[in-house]
Amino acid sequence: MVDANSGYSGYGDLYLGHPLQETFGPFPEAVEGSPGTPAPAPQTPPWSPGASAASITAGLLRSQFDEWQKTFMPIELNAMNQISFNNPEILTKAVDEARDMATGSFKSLRGTLDRQNASMGITPTEQQKAVSKRLMNLNEASSIAGAENYARGAVRERDQQILLGTAPNPNIAKV
Structure with a gap:
């Protein structure tokens, strides 16, 4: 010392x-x-007196690798298991959740419009109902497609953050 x-x-x-x-x-x-x-x-120590430089270096590298395996490898494996190409259920779950949220909000919107029309005493004709339903279905389909694409992009971005080590996700193991 x-x-x-x-x-x-x-x-x-x-x-x-x-x-x-x-x-x-x-x-x-x-x-x-x-x-x-x-x-x-x-x-x-991984070396002995009179050993060659190569054997001392090899021993040091071996001990460093063993320490890395014990200390950091479990953390890296945990992070790698949270990446979508190692765990495809992550992407499927994210897309399903996005689809369910978009579908649920359009169901709420349909109910709200029906209640609003009924409260004002409006009774649409069959042709008006068909046009309204078609427009609502088109809006819902585009909303679902957008939500699914956004979910895929968010999962891809999260994968990149995990690989770079910058993920703010609290589920990733910390040192």
Whole structure:
């Protein structure tokens, strides 16, 4: 360890858990098991005295990969399972929800228009009912198509955010 008065105070004060790392500054070592501290480093280094540089490098890379597998791989797998091409039900569910919402709002609109006409004593003719129904069906079909396309775009954007690591979704595991 470097002494706190050695002139390095305040530089590189993070403790990463590596057995050869030195901490600089008046900050104590991380307490094992406290929140936010990394897992304890392996006690036996992946190299031995007199080993070649290649074997030391290979051992370090192996230990780094093992640490990555234990620490970050579960988080990445969780995020990858929330992407639509790994889980096609996500896209199907989003499109179905969009279709149901658009259909439900047009059902409400039809009921509202019928009640409004009845309250004012208006009785449309059969031809007026047919024209109104046709226009309502055209509007509903275009609304459903737009809602489904928007849902597909939203799922695609969410997939991109997950892949980039910028997703604000609280369901994605955090480190």
